[in-house]
Amino acid sequence: MTCPDLLRLSQLLDGELDANDPTAAHVTTCAACASRLARIRDAERVAAAEPRRAPAPETAPSAGCLTPADVVAWLDPTASPRERGPMNAHLDACDHCLGEALAAARTMARLDTGPSHPVSDVLRARVASRWPSPAAPRSLTALAVAVTRSGVRLIERHVVAPFRDLVEFAPVAVAVRATADVGTLAFELRADEARIRTTVVPSGDAVAVTMVLADAAGAPLAAQRVSLQRHGRAVFSAHTDEAGQIALPALERGVYEVSCPGVAAAFRLDLRAS
């Protein structure tokens, strides 16, 4: 093959040639063409460096310049052409405002590019802890459990939608520690779409709580997020395992709000010492 002309080399540089075009293969074997390609790249790199080395000077705003509200409206794809028309006229003559609008557009483009990093629940909770706690919703199902060192007992129940029923199961002796004399409280909150079976076991000064989420037919609901809040602050959040089960961390005695967003259910669990 004879050496390709600059037109083909130029297309090769920009990836505009067909995959089976012989130019790319030729350049890998022809020193003259490879060197020419390198020279073009150098020239282009050097020329293109100039606008970055000497960016256009910033210009000052004038009295008739656009407000931030105008700039964000101009960038809004849902704004009507009629809305943007007068701004176009100003931007056509004002370097300051057009520069500002382009910079804002660049910021948004960068923000929309690439993968986002998840914000941890702990960080969110730390920030939210400075804000007034939400008023406790009056319609939330509330369960109060008396906890002693040796046993547990449901002492108050207030079941509201989405739950329609609460079924308490006969206590089963569970030995958390061989030496401890403990009792177990097991109950099931039933909604139309889901059932949440909760087991509460006192364990020294703490309380162990295990939950099993199932659908109305009793099939386990895996990978369901369960969150725990105390005084409006998130203290725990995790997903149920394949058996629909989740073991909450050892809880201090107190009032907790348990949320299961996947089944649109939440209830307040008051673990009080007695």
Add this chain to the structure above:
Amino acid sequence: MTPTSADDARAFVRACADGDGDARRAFQDEFAGDIYDFPAKVFGVPVEQAADYYLYVFEGDRIFTRLASFEGRNAIQLRTFLAYYVLRALFLDWQRGRRELDTVSLESGTSPDGGLPLSERLAAEEREADPIPDGAPAALWAALEPEERLDLKLLSLLEHDLEPSDLRLLARLARRPLDETRALVAEVQAELCRKDVRLGELRGALDSTWGWLVLRRRELQQTDEKLRLLGGARTAAAERLVARRRELEDAIAKRTRQHERTLDDIRNFKVTTPYKDIARLKGSTVGTVCSRIFRLRERLEARWRAAEGTA
């Protein structure tokens, strides 16, 4: 919470500024990702510092105080206002505070450059790259016609931000209003950014495959050495080593092919703007774009050769 009307958006912002806990929680739910990602995505700051910035903007209600001046009409405008007028200003304040702390350090006299915008970092990298003859960039650039300069910028739209004069020229050439031109440029840039992210992923995959290969080759060497020390004895341990050796060779061959494929993908990856997109932006044809870029390179090559000759 996604405010849909002007009243909604402004009422939402007012509620946040007035300390309404529910509104603030809704605000956090809606914009936590943007706030957290802002320093890394917009200013290239290491993502490890994102949590510090996140806490800083909420500290003393800074973000809500600045947001209170929002007068836009919907959630889209609120997000743009938040990013460009609030988060950017807070980022610069945050960086100033950090720089003051940095200067008291006796360990290092330099301040971190992580906070520089991408364009400034690119410029700094250019300065550190291969030496360029004094005045060469300015001379090459000055020799180009305004439309040629625009062509060069359009060709590498990922690296170049269009200046107001560029956008006006582009709008005039394509006979489009400024807002439509800007939206079209943004669309092309977004596609290039996606390609750039994909390229970054390919490079990451290449690094990880290479790391794997280095480790396994080392293990293969160690296995060979152990077999050599056993001196051809036909023991169970030797057989296990031979089997392991075979496994390693197969795995290395497979990964080497994968490494070569990724390398090829990277070599063939172009993040220059496709001619069809430049043609769309300029309201022109692919053929015209192709020939304009060729002629531009012809001129640049001639001038570069002349500059090299005189250097």
